[in-house]
Amino acid sequence: MREMTSNFKHEIVWQVKTGDEPIYSTPIVARFSNGQRVVIYQSWDWYLYVRKVETGELLWRYLFGAPNYGRAQAADVNGDGKIEIFGASHDGHVYCLDEKGERMWFHSNLYYREGSGQVTSANEWGITDSTKHWAANSFLRTDSNHAELAIVSGTGAGQSRKISGVEPDVIWIAEAFDTVPDATSTYEIHPFHESDVYYQHAGQLVEEADAWYLYTTSFDNQCVKLKASTGELIWKFSSLEQNEPFPAIVDIDGDGKLECLFNSIDEHVYCLDAETGKLKWHNHAGFGIDCFGSYADMDDDGMLEYIINGRGGRTLYLDGVTGETKYKSTDWSVWATSETNSRATVFDYEPGKKAVVFGGLAGFVYCLDSQANTIWRTYLAANMRGSTTVLDINSDGHDEILVPDMMGTLTILAKHGKELGQVHVKGGIEGTPLAGDLDGDGKIEVLLSSLDGYVSMIRFN
Secondary structure: OOOOOEOOOEEEEEEEEOOOOOOOOOOEEEEOOOOOEEEEEEOOOOEEEEEEOOOOOEEEEEEOOOOOOOOOEEEOOOOOOOOEEEEEOOOOEEEEEOOOOOEEEEEEOHHHHHOEEEOOEEEOOEEEOOOOOOOOOOOOOOOOOOOEEEEEEOOOOOOEEEEEEEEOOEEEEOOOOOOOOOOOOEEEEEOOOHHHHOOOOOOEEEEOOOOEEEEEEOOOOEEEEEEOOOOOEEEEEEOOOOOOOOOEEEOOOOOOOOEEEEEOOOOEEEEEEOOOOOEEEEEEOOOOOOOOOEEEOOOOOOOOEEEEOOOOOOOEEEEOOOOOEEEEOOOHHHHOOOOOOOOOEEEEEEOOEEEEEEEOOOOEEEEEOOOOOEEEEEEOOOOOOOOOEEEOOOOOOOOEEEEEOOOOEEEEEEOOOOEEEEEEOOOOOOOOOEEEOOOOOOOEEEEEEOOOOEEEEEEEO
């Protein structure tokens, strides 16, 4: 049995050891059609797990084809009265499962989905495949580590060339073919990095006027919109590097229509029209971004700002209409500490005043005001990858801040930065704690997943 201690009053409802592999996943809670509340999470041991919230009892697990990292999703997306569960894996697929754990459909990454075919025609500098409609920037990267086009059969078989450009049905190459392929030739497109096929998170489910949709990003550089009931691909958009965070779907510019915003390692934030996938704006942050964005009307001007952290160690508030950087952290202590992998959590700092709070890899927790100025910071000694959670966990009428870290500590702070207590586990906490009245008993529970393979449910009093 692992140890768990705290000077903040709580009880352990249950804890289960999934296996010897770590759990990076942020758990979610859903309700089955029979009324059973369930907790759903993914594990590095290749399984997605479904357990009873009240007891931790395993209901079923689903085996993917590789390790699983991120957050699942769940909702009744086809109107049959039963929820569907969405998971993602490093095997390169997003899966839709029913309440019994049976697969309903799966969606594949760019390379598996569009990375092979028959040559329609060619010249010495590229091939055409008239059956394809590749998105702009597919298979390309900012560092020139582009994917490779390989002719695998027919005329010109055995040749491999780095891709230099992409048009809707044309692949251009950096070095001319020795033998020009023809219509007898087949090809494959091979990623530069093995990880370019990975999916991290299932994505973001959204109920729109006509149907439920799943917006998801991948290490294949793409953001895609899928019809959640069938897996039908609605649109696709390619950045120029891997995309880890799942998108935010919100009317960010106040035009009455939804936008899809996602952050990329190519140092950009992209804002797309959620209906069409067309680019509305992008912001060059100047650093790679592999944590999630937040949004709120921070400065009370009636318009939303989009808030990001990233590898540059700075926090940016972007104008929701134009995408321009509106405010950015100026305190040297924030950006001098390098990477910030946790999302900036928005909360009410004082009546009528919003703030954001987040942790960083250097061991500090920061609280910034409505214009990204530092209100306070506190040093917790361990790096933080999971995002903070803000809620009143002990029902005393005051919000607390839950801060997970990679040393296995969940620190509880008052919203003005004072430390109130800690919960310690043996494994580091990389996922974001899920907190709320999870089992319907009127009390606050927190679900923690950790790198020692445990999932724990804690009730605070």
